[in-house]
Amino acid sequence: MTKRIALIGSGLIGCGWAVVFSRAGWDVAFHDIKPGRADQAVEDTKASLENLESCGFLESAADCAQHLFSVKSLDAAIEGATFVQENVLETPEEKLTVFEELDRKVPKDVTLGSSASTIPASAFTEQLEGRERCIIVHPCNPPYLVPLVEIVPAPWTAQATTDYCIKLMTDVNLVPILLHKEMYGFVLNRLQVALVNEAMHLVGKGVASATDVEKTLKNGLGLRWSFMGPFQTMDLAAPTGFKEYATKFGHSYRNMGKELGVAEEWSTDAIDQVDQFLRDEVPLDKLKERGQWRDRKLMKLAADGED
């Protein structure tokens, strides 16, 4: 029998999941409370599948597309679902509303995942009867090319639920990591926010232009980080490895850490400068094409990563 994922919420994240699961042979049911959005999601997902096929990253986009369905109601979406993944707005209230309905209606043996990117499951599942089958499964964007996925159980999530998700994500070719404690922002977004907030801070303070800060990642830090993490990068930056590096530079990291502007709000000026830089690079009406360009670059990286 074909497995089936119900996607509750069919925006950018829902479409990403649809590629991942249809590629793995699952049926995908899109639902969205916004009229027309689920139909649009089928079209957007097809475009992504075709982009993958055209780059040789998928045998048949058409075969995958046959697995995609848009449905009118939540009830129709969850009917026969093997796994349910929620992708609605990032607020505890929205998540709670959806999870209450899902927990009432979905058979007890089906896992309920949430794409929450910052809010832990304990913020919206505590009162649910089936809270032990609720868990955060937070993907990257786009998940079919950036394979990391964060598995974040709440304190009451069953071990079996966690185990199921880790296996499921591996089966659909993603790279799961497991969080042992809930923490706002999880791992990925905390790391991202640390860097992005300091980047906004430096632009706002006039230390460097948005163009130059962007270059610092793409011509500098980001190159190594695409195949090694921060730890191995440090390991190779001192002749006898990380311990030497920590001894030599640890104090400098500590001193700098205290001076960073990561807790400061993004200034209006910094937002405007960054926006100006981005619009000069890519006009708004070319953003969708730029997304496909990004996907093609990621496909090259994925191909290189295999050897």
Added chain:
Amino acid sequence: MTKRIALIGSGLIGCGWAVVFSRAGWDVAFHDIKPGRADQAVEDTKASLENLESCGFLESAADCAQHLFSVKSLDAAIEGATFVQENVLETPEEKLTVFEELDRKVPKDVTLGSSASTIPASAFTEQLEGRERCIIVHPCNPPYLVPLVEIVPAPWTAQATTDYCIKLMTDVNLVPILLHKEMYGFVLNRLQVALVNEAMHLVGKGVASATDVEKTLKNGLGLRWSFMGPFQTMDLAAPTGFKEYATKFGHSYRNMGKELGVAEEWSTDAIDQVDQFLRDEVPLDKLKERGQWRDRKLMKLAADGED
């Protein structure tokens, strides 16, 4: 006439510069106060050049190697130098000692660069007669494959010195960025420290294993950052771009920023966990080979980046 760079300090950073400049046809004079170190630098640089050649990234390692010289004294190093680059220990005292001697001995029309990675030039050039020709030229590691370089003038650095360095770095195929204000850690290391400190914090708190935090970069955040900066990444994470993203997620970045552990010291436990993870991956005696593996990965990225 062949141009000549004098490298004062011949460790890892000095060797990186030697590849960059010998590749561009410059003569390279290595000096180091540590006996034998300059000779070793010639050998290490040759090995890097050969690695580049074997991957088709350099026509002739032997041709480049002919430009490398080890000299016994600082006087011999600076004789006939077109440009002088200091790469000694990262302390204001060490830098000051070297710069005092350089400023006394090197002809006034020659620029004195420093590879300082965190300390601004004003911390060790204020009292020098020729302080207007002193400037930070901070490379990545390794600079011949990670092309970003930070140009950081002190308040008294001459505009001509800054202009010369930007042109020089472009000429030797690096990607210079210009800092308009001095700030401890400059741009690159502030961004790196923001992320690394939070990574160490998460490992120390037991939120995720060192392995999983490492994966978060190399299978997640770092993939996009190898060809787009943080700003374009956000631009493509909302259907109508960065302004929408900032409106939707700005408050979340602000809230998370306040909770990050970037100002905290690396715990001994976190250091040990990271070290254990790294040594399980690559034993200490294989670290040099791992550096060559990293270089080959970076060469692939550079080749991909060209289209």
